[in-house]
Amino acid sequence: MVSKHDTNLSRNINGDPVVRNRLHQYSRARPYWLLFNTHYVVDSLVSILPLLEANGNQRVAIAKGSDPYRTTLQALNYFKDEVSYKPCDRVVIKPNIVRPVASKKGITTDVRVVEAIIKFLRDRGVEDIIIAEGGNPGTDKAFKILGFMELKMKYGVELVNLNKDEWEEITIPDSVVLETVKVAKTVLECDKIINVPKLKIHHMAQITLSLKNLMGVIVDNRGLVMHDMIDEKIVDLASLFKPVLNVVDGIVGAEMDEVVGNPVQSNVIIAGVDMVAVDTIGSAVMGLDPNTIKHVQLAAKRGIGISNLDHIDVIGEMIKTVEKRFSTAYSERKLKTYGLSNPLSEEDKLYMRNSFANRDPQVSDPYRK
Structure with a gap:
């Protein structure tokens, strides 16, 4: 019998530029999958055709502006006809909320970016929208502090703390490395x-954007699960999911570090x-x-x-008109706190992993994401 996870995984591959390769890999692991999910295979193949230019290239949009809401809508407008949405779709929006700190510090996804995405979905008839995140044990607090509770009240969307x-x-x-992983059912079933x-x-993966955000x-305990051979594990995890859109909030980014870095406008x-x-x-x-x-x-x-x-x-x-050099040096605050070298040695990285592995899991771990 085909599980609900199988069918929803097939839906989430819509928009993958190499969907045939992914379908092939998945069908090898579960031979019955293609037999019972032919309609999703067809939907997936059809959905990616408009995404490829005549020369086979993928499109990435860069919108520039200081208003997070308007700039996000501008970027989304480039993809208004390239992904089909149904009124019955259950859509998960996955922001980056690693700490309950204001987005102007460059650490968390701006709530106005998420609001623009909700507007984009509602304009296409989507009603069942979930904002889901599990970046740290303080996710519920972050939802309140950062304005996501207001979005819930205004639009009737659902907030889900994936930690729970x-x-x-x-x-x-x-x-390659990560053979099994515990994934939130809210994400699997959307x-x-x-x-x-x-x-x-x-500080470990060089950047944290679309691929890394899936952690x-x-x-x-994400840090314990992922931070050893993190690059390989990011890719293993990402191979399970194919978001229909990836929207990077770069209104204010962060250089030097993902948790205590310096903001970059x-x-x-x-x-x-x-x-x-x-x-x-x-x-x-x-x-x-x-x-x-x-x-x-x-x-x-990996395709x-x-x-x-x-x-x-x-x-x-164009890239050259918006490019800003982000410093990749580790923040002095983090180095001072942990007494580590710059750059981090392998011994220092091992020390950090062991330190957090031995901590109370309810204590916020700044290296978890």
């Missing part, structure tokens, strides 16, 4: 995912269907060479998306 959600242990087909990361430097769907929203392509452009906007971002390149090699700039069409603003 029911979960299912999923076996990852063709995994019809579509819209991924809304923040434009940030990460928040894990119902477990970039005034950009970056959007696209292909997670790898979006993260490639996001890296370039931060002044980094995408070829040096390990998990992005691994994801491209999850495109990282070759020659095969990505940037629409809207």
